[in-house]
Amino acid sequence: MSEPASEFSPGHAPVPGPARAASHLRIVLVGTQHPGNIGAAARAMKTMGLRRLVLVAPERWPDEAAYRRSAGAEDVLGDAPVLGTLAEAVADCQWVLGCTARSRRVALEELSPRVAASRAWATANRAGEVALVFGRERTGLDNDELQLCHAAVHIPSDPAFSSLNLAAAVQVLAYELRLAVLEGAAVAPLPSTLQGEAELRTDPPATHAQMEGLFGQLDAALVDLDFHKGRASASAMRKLRRLYLRAALSEREVRLLRGILADTQRMARLAGQNGS
C-alpha cells in the first residue's frame, strides 16, 4: 500500500487494488518482551504492504532498539496504538486469528497460514476488520486471549525445533497475506500488467517454423562437421530437438544459434576446400 497519508485521510475515494484489503488488516503484538522484535515485525509488515500495527502491553515501550531494527518502518511504529488488553485491540474486528507456536489443546479451529491468509483477505476485501494476533516470545497467548480468537493459525515448524522468532512468524504470515492480497487483486478485474509481459513482447517465443529452420540447419551442420562419422544421425538429432524444444527458445535465441551454425558451416567448407 505505501500511501500512508492519503489512503486513510478523510475525503479521499476508496483505495483500489491491493491497498484496499490491506487497510483492513492489522497485526497485534501482545505482551512483547523484546522491543527489537517489535521493530523487526514492523519492518516485516511494511515490506509486505501492511501498515497497521497495534501493541498490547509491551514490556518496554517506546524503545530505541525497536526503531533501530525497524530499518525504515519507523512510521509503522509511530502510528501504532498502545493498548492495555487484547480485548480493546480487537473490539471492532470481524475476524480474529491467534498465531500459535504449536498445536494447542485449546479447541479452536486450526488453520494453515495459507488458508488463514486467504480467509483474512476475503473478510478484509469486503471491508471487514481482521486482526492477526501474536503472543509473547516465551509463552505465546494465554487461554483467555485465545478465547477472543475465531481461529488459530499454526506455522508448520519442525516439531524437533519449533522456536520461531516472533518477527519471523510475523514475516511468514505477512508474506502469506501479501500473496492473498495480490492474488485477490489479480482475480479482480483490474487493468492487468502481467509481469514480464513487456519483455516477452520484445523477445517473442520462436514459432514452430523457426524451430524447424534451426533443426534443419543444425542437421546440415552436423553433416558438414562429420559429426556422425558413419553412425545414423537420427539419434543425435532426436536428443538435440528435445533439448532445444524443452528450452522454449525465443526468436532472438534462434537467430543467435543459427549465427553460430552459419559460422560453423563456413569454417567446415573452408577446411574441406583446403584440407582434402
Next chain:
Amino acid sequence: MSEPASEFSPGHAPVPGPARAASHLRIVLVGTQHPGNIGAAARAMKTMGLRRLVLVAPERWPDEAAYRRSAGAEDVLGDAPVLGTLAEAVADCQWVLGCTARSRRVALEELSPRVAASRAWATANRAGEVALVFGRERTGLDNDELQLCHAAVHIPSDPAFSSLNLAAAVQVLAYELRLAVLEGAAVAPLPSTLQGEAELRTDPPATHAQMEGLFGQLDAALVDLDFHKGRASASAMRKLRRLYLRAALSEREVRLLRGILADTQRMARLAGQNGS
C-alpha cells in the same frame, strides 16, 4: 562439501520422509555483513527443518552475535563450511537459485517463492543437490554471481518498501521449502515413481562444474570460429548461458553438445592451418 550429519555417513540407510529431500537442500549466504543475520538465518532454517548452511566470504566470522541470535541453532552454525567463492559453494549442485530483492535487469527466469520451492523439492527429492543463494544485505548478489544461477526467486515485497531483512528472506524461502517438503512427503509415498524418474536416474542432471566445462568450451569454440568478429564476447555468452541453464541439461546432453563443439574446434583448426 558440508556433509555434517550422520545422514550422509557411509553405512547409513537412506533417510526416509521429509528429511531425505531436505538433506539435499542447502542455504548459501554470500558476503553477509552482519553476523547477527547469519545466526537468525540459521534459526529460521532449523525451525523449518533445514540444516545445511554454507557461508561464502562472510565479513565477520566467527562472531558471538551470530551464536546469540541463533537461539538454539548453534549446531547449524557450527557445521557450516566457510568458503571463498560462490562457485565453490555450488560446484556440485544441479540447481542453483539466486534470491533477488527486486526484479533484476538480469534476464534470468524469475520464479515466485512457491514455484521455486516446489521445483527445488522435486530436484532434491530425486537426490539432486539444490542451493538457495542469498546475497549481501545492501547490494545482494553481483552479476557474476547471478550468472552461476539457473533461476532467480523474488519475494513479492511492496515496491515502495522492499527492504526485506536477510534472515526474513531466508525465513520466507525456508517456510516455502518446508511446505513443499511436507506436501511432497504427503503426495509421494516412498519409494516414489516420479514422472520420468527412471529416465532421470539413468541420465542424471548435469552438475554446476559440468555446465561450467561446457560454457568454457563453448566460449573457446566461438573464438575459434571467429564468431564475435571483433565484438565483445560477453553478450553472446551471457545469452547462451541463460539458454542452456534454463534447459536444465542432463550429463548426457552436455556430453553430446561438447562432442559437437570438439568437432567444431577440430574443423576450425583444420581451416586455420590450411586456409590462412
